[in-house]
Amino acid sequence: MSTPIGPTDSSLVPRFAGPATFARLPRTDEVAKTDIAVVGIPFDSGVSYRPGARFGPAAIREASRLLRPYNPGLDVSPFAEVQVADGGDIAVNPFAIKEAIATVEASASELLSQGTRLVTLGGDHTIALPLLRAVHRVHGPVALLHFDAHLDTWDTYFGEPYTHGTPFRRAVEEGILDTEALTHVGIRGPLYGKKDLEDDRRFGFGIVTAADVMRRGVDEIADMVRQRIGNRPLYVSVDIDVLDPAHAPGTGTPEAGGLTSRELLELLRGLASCNLVGADVVEVSPAYDHAQITATAAAHVAYDLVSLLALTAKKDR
Numbered sequence: 001m002s003t004p005i006g007p008t009d010s011s012l013v014p015r016f017a018g019p020a021t022f023a024r025l026p027r028t029d030e031v032a033k034t035d036i037a038v039v040g041i042p043f044d045s046g047v048s049y050r051p052g053a054r055f056g057p058a059a060i061r062e063a064s065r066l067l068r069p070y071n072p073g074l075d076v077s078p079f080a081e082v083q084v085a086d087g088g089d090i091a092v093n094p095f096a097i098k099e100a101i102a103t104v105e106a107s108a109s110e111l112l113s114q115g116t117r118l119v120t121l122g123g124d125h126t127i128a129l130p131l132l133r134a135v136h137r138v139h140g141p142v143a144l145l146h147f148d149a150h151l152d153t154w155d156t157y158f159g160e161p162y163t164h165g166t167p168f169r170r171a172v173e174e175g176i177l178d179t180e181a182l183t184h185v186g187i188r189g190p191l192y193g194k195k196d197l198e199d200d201r202r203f204g205f206g207i208v209t210a211a212d213v214m215r216r217g218v219d220e221i222a223d224m225v226r227q228r229i230g231n232r233p234l235y236v237s238v239d240i241d242v243l244d245p246a247h248a249p250g251t252g253t254p255e256a257g258g259l260t261s262r263e264l265l266e267l268l269r270g271l272a273s274c275n276l277v278g279a280d281v282v283e284v285s286p287a288y289d290h291a292q293i294t295a296t297a298a299a300h301v302a303y304d305l306v307s308l309l310a311l312t313a314k315k316d317r
């Protein structure tokens with residue numbers, strides 16, 4: 001296998017110059033074979049409150065200019081170990097949710113069939129459903145680790161089944177998740193009723209609340225989560241609103257009392273031994289952001305997810 005093409009060297013070309021691919025990486029059409037693609041899905045037609053996550057991918061890429069090639073948190077140089085490249089954006093129909101979902105599923109499936117692993121930048125949380133469908137086609141039912149303030153296992157909004165509050169209920173109904181290994185982390189805030197929690201438990205989810213993370217600490221939570229996942233193929237979905245609005249103001253449905261970005265990154269680093277097969281970072285809405293706080297957090301989350309995937313991808317290389 002040829003040596004991976006890495007990012008533009010920021011000691012030679014200023015990091016604020018040139019196109020904003022993720023982490024200044026090459027595009028997928030500039031490399032022979034992509035082991036890990038970072039792909040944007042500029043879609044926010046599924047939101048129930050503030051819009052704007054369609055601009056998330058561009059904002060995260062812009063904030064990713066400052067990332068550096070070695071990740072000390074996971075002791076890996078992801079861009080040197082495997083070929084990581086920016087796959088651009090999936091062009092989805094903003095006026096037709098079902099069609100958009102079908103486009104995401106087809107595009108993701110095409111990339112996965114080429115042996116490329118995906119870290120997807122949203123977009124609102126609706127996109128997790130077609131991404132999970134695509135992953136299921138390759139791996140069968142997967143374990144899900146879902147970082148979010150919200151359960152996203154609600155049934156419908158305005159009678160509509162495909163929204164950013166419903167992807168994981170649909171995924172369970174479709175049988176694409178391994179119901180022995182489903183965990184939400186960071187849950188908090190008011191619900192519609194107690195039944196939300198009962199439904200969620202019935203679908204097989206375990207809940208680690210934001211307060212649990214604070215009380216028990218990241219190491220204990222990471223241990224618990226790892227035990228539940230075992231060596232199953234794992235999909236990680238990160239809704240940036242899992243972070244406290246102080247750490248992620250630029251999002252559509254903010255809830256007080258969330259995780260710090262430090263806690264989230266440390267929880268992710270606890271997954272180094274897991275069999276990660278795909279991941280997304282969703283719900284960055286830059287119009288509500290300040291000083292790139294949210295986009296920076298999302299860029300770092302995506303970088304750690306790429307690093308985790310690189311740890312598994314390099315074994316196959």
Ligand SMILES: N=C(N)NCCCC(=O)O
Nearest residue numbers: 048125150164165253283
């Ligand atoms: N997936 C996110 N971010 N939010 C879901 C909020 C659902 C609601 O409006 O109740």
Ligand SMILES: [Zn+2]
Nearest residue numbers: 149150239241
């Ligand atoms: Zn959320």
Ligand SMILES: [Zn+2]
Nearest residue numbers: 125148152239
């Ligand atoms: Zn969500």
